[in-house]
Amino acid sequence: MAKKLEKSQWSGYFDLVSKALTGKRAEIEVASLNHGDQIEAEWLPFHGISYDPKNDLVALALEGHDHLIRKPKEIYIEGEGVHLSSLEVIDADDVRQIVLLRDPLMLPAPTAAKAG
Numbered sequence: 001m002a003k004k005l006e007k008s009q010w011s012g013y014f015d016l017v018s019k020a021l022t023g024k025r026a027e028i029e030v031a032s033l034n035h036g037d038q039i040e041a042e043w044l045p046f047h048g049i050s051y052d053p054k055n056d057l058v059a060l061a062l063e064g065h066d067h068l069i070r071k072p073k074e075i076y077i078e079g080e081g082v083h084l085s086s087l088e089v090i091d092a093d094d095v096r097q098i099v100l101l102r103d104p105l106m107l108p109a110p111t112a113a114k115a116g
Contacts, residue, residue: 002078007040014058023046031098032096033093046061048061048086058089067097072089072091072092073090086100
């Protein structure tokens, strides 16, 4: 069940959770009535998230992709800390930006080929 974060919590929460989530994979979906649903980033390594109260801006840093959300008005999270599975940011234009998080696939280490 999603939990709403109060605006006064955003900076501190993102500072704490950003470090814990480094290395996860993230997908960003942007959903609006005008433009439909679009995938902005697909399962890229997650580097961090922050809220800048001075500029009223949420910034998501993924490998090779930065995503800025201006004038966020509501933020919802599912999960806690390293178990955060998603967050949804609704901006002033009622555009929903949904960030899904998952652990990277852990593939077995390649075995060395034997000379024969």
